[in-house]
Amino acid sequence: MTSDDTMCNEKSALTGNQLVLDLLATHPNHELSVSSLCQAGAIVGLTEQTVRVALSRLVKERTVTSPTRGYYAWNPTSNSLFLDVENWISKERRSKPWHGSWVGVQDSGVYRRNKKQWRAHERALKIRGFEQLFEGLSVRPDNLIGGVGSLRKDLQSLGLATEAHVFGVCNLSEPDEKAARALWDKEAMLRDYKRLINQVSKQLDRLESLPPETAAAESLIFGRSVIRQIIRDPLLPEELLPGKQRLKLISLMQEYQTVAIKIWLQVLGE
Template sequence: MDKICNVQVVMPSAPDLILDLLVADGGTLSSQALCRAGALMGIGESTLRVGLTRLAADGKIARGERGSYMLNRAGPALSRAVDDWRHKEAQAVAWQGDWLAVHDAGVARADKTAWRRHSLALSLRGFAALRPGLQIRPDNLAGGLEAERTQLEALGLSAHALVFRIADLDEAAQSAARKLWNVRTLEADSRRLQAGLERSEKRLRTQPLEVAVRESLLLGRAVIAHLIRDPLLPAELMPTAPRTALLAATRRYQDKARQLWRKWLALPVA
């Protein structure tokens, strides 16, 4: 695993790269542009075109005119969650002290694919285990219980899980619930990622364009992956300033990366 500005980055698969680029661009990209980006990341044209076909078949992307593609914003919830990272903080509302809960002790683990989807849904929505089979998170998301139930189901939560609200926990359980998230690590990660973005942003000005484009793609996707999984804890459990600062830095960095990307695409193919 490589590092860029003290941030670990992972080379994307063809489908991941396609989705990342379509999210970042916000519009349509030609198959030629996507294949060129694949080559920059060491992904062959045939592999990338197979990725395009599979994503289109899964409804995650849509075909446009003349071999162009765009993100399908009516497609799977996971793709929409990635697409919406810029506005994630707007999902938070004032916390009244209650908790959203998922009881999944009765969910079978035998179907590993379904269990992974179930677990990923809980992780993406910021749930943590208070007891075996009982996952909770603060009830501080817009729309409350019904909206959260819909989000979880769309992301793959098992139909055998129960989603409900918990109020009036006893003192010991309330204290334990407040300590489920490693706030120090979350804060430190946000500050480290912000520092990495700011350092890279300065480097982008002096690097060869192809190098700058590659770095911005890899670093940007690493930071966005962190933001997507941010549990969006209320201020009563975690200071919001590190997350707010990281979001602002990421928006600025991605705007710069988009400019570099479009400039690189405008160059003739060597």
């Protein structure tokens, strides 16, 4: 399969919801007209009806608002994940020095047969970098600003099941401490950083040589995939994984995003 075929397939896989939220998240004012959103949809292979249906659904869910007739804006208060999307560039500021303690989530009492609730619960844990230490207990280092209390509220906003319990964990036995520190495949993470850094560098050079609409479409699809991985990075402390490569990736992706936003604003006449 050629790269053009891959891009075509990725364009068709982009949903109306994803298009609207991505564009509103990256626009300087987080607000766009319905005509601009429909134009953007056409660029990535979505019909006007698809975009309008997505807008109606997102407004109904209060994920997006309509401040004035014919304009739509995102609602950052509806889910803390939106703040992650907006603030991925400053992701490092979420962390604090690690003193060896952990945050635990005990979820053995969560009703697994409610598949929608369970998927949302698991997604919340993954977004915040939790991994399962024992059956019913997932942990992550307690190195995020705000500590356990702030993380508890954050997880609940992301969809953590109400039956789950969030608490601090310390003084693990030596075997359990060793097991906890080994939960993340740190070698694989370093390989991913290197791969993404190379990809962003190549794509950044490529954007300059493409027609504006083609560059806009590619930047949206490629950019969202990289930003998604940055958002889901567990932000491990230096003691577990040095952050140099993560910082390099975020810095390079910030440069890429600046170019991509300029292209989109040019294409949409904003």
